[in-house]
Amino acid sequence: MSDAATRLANVREQIARAARAARRRAEDVTLVAVTKQRGVEEIEPLIAAGVTDFGENRVQEVAGKWPALRSAHPNLRLHMIGRLQSNKAEEAVELFDVIHSLDRASLLDALVKAGEKAGRYPHVYVQVNIGAEDQKGGVAIADLPGFLDQVRGSPLPLAGLMAMPPLEKQPGPYFALLAELARRHDVTGLSMGMSSDYPTAVMLGSTAVRVGSALFED
Numbered sequence: 138m139s140d141a142a143t144r145l146a147n148v149r150e151q152i153a154r155a156a157r158a159a160r161r162r163a164e165d166v167t168l169v170a171v172t173k174q175r176g177v178e179e180i181e182p183l184i185a186a187g188v189t190d191f192g193e194n195r196v197q198e199v200a201g202k203w204p205a206l207r208s209a210h211p212n213l214r215l216h217m218i219g220r221l222q223s224n225k226a227e228e229a230v231e232l233f234d235v236i237h238s239l240d241r242a243s244l245l246d247a248l249v250k251a252g253e254k255a256g257r258y259p260h261v262y263v264q265v266n267i268g269a270e271d272q273k274g275g276v277a278i279a280d281l282p283g284f285l286d287q288v289r290g291s292p293l294p295l296a297g298l299m300a301m302p303p304l305e306k307q308p309g310p311y312f313a314l315l316a317e318l319a320r321r322h323d324v325t326g327l328s329m330g331m332s333s334d335y336p337t338a339v340m341l342g343s344t345a346v347r348v349g350s351a352l353f354e355d
């Protein structure tokens with residue numbers, strides 16, 4: 138059994154090692170600690186250890202869990218990493234700084250409207266359906282150029298591309314493909330890599346890894 142600080146140090150070390158191997162700077166990789174279904178008492182040690190970026194996937198859960206933490210720690214950034222319904226856009230704009238799951242025009246429109254109303258616009262990653270899986274969210278690769286144009290014509294700052302490789306496949310080729318799409322379309326940020334594959338993702342250019350279980354379980 139190890140504690141939160143030890144697990145966090147290990148994850149940071151793995152990020153640093155992967156960055157070194159790829160001749161990248163570890164500072165260019167943001168660790169987004171995924172705290173869905175974790176209690177405040179599990180989150181606080183990470184904040185104390187200097188984690189500033191947190192990922193969640195349910196608006197309702199965040200509305201209950203985060204306002205108190207946020208007012209105690211105003212420097213934190215909250216990332217929406219799950220599928221977002223357009224009718225939750227107003228709440229999402231109030232709660233989140235970054236949205237990793239923008240994948241359709243109707244959601245873009247809803248976020249723009251919500252942003253106008255709130256006077257603040259979240260940064261957005263466009264989620265790409267990198268493995269062309271029916272059950273997964275994300276823009277089809279063929280539709281990406283047109284959708285990026287739409288996002289760039291909106292007031293939402295474009296943070297980058299996000300993807301999740303198919304579960305049962307080696308992730309490397311999918312990460313490499315997402316990085317190639319980013320290069321082709323002049324996008325800088327890459328949200329890719331989870332507990333099972335974040336070192337590979339960092340080697341292939343990830344700038345934001347979304348790590349949950351590796352921070353909480355041995």
Ligand SMILES: *Cc1c(COP(=O)(O)O)cnc(C)c1O
Nearest residue numbers: 171218331332333347348349350
């Ligand atoms: C849950 C989740 C993660 C974190 O997964 P772990 O395997 O626990 O690291 C990352 N990204 C998304 C979109 C998730 O839903």
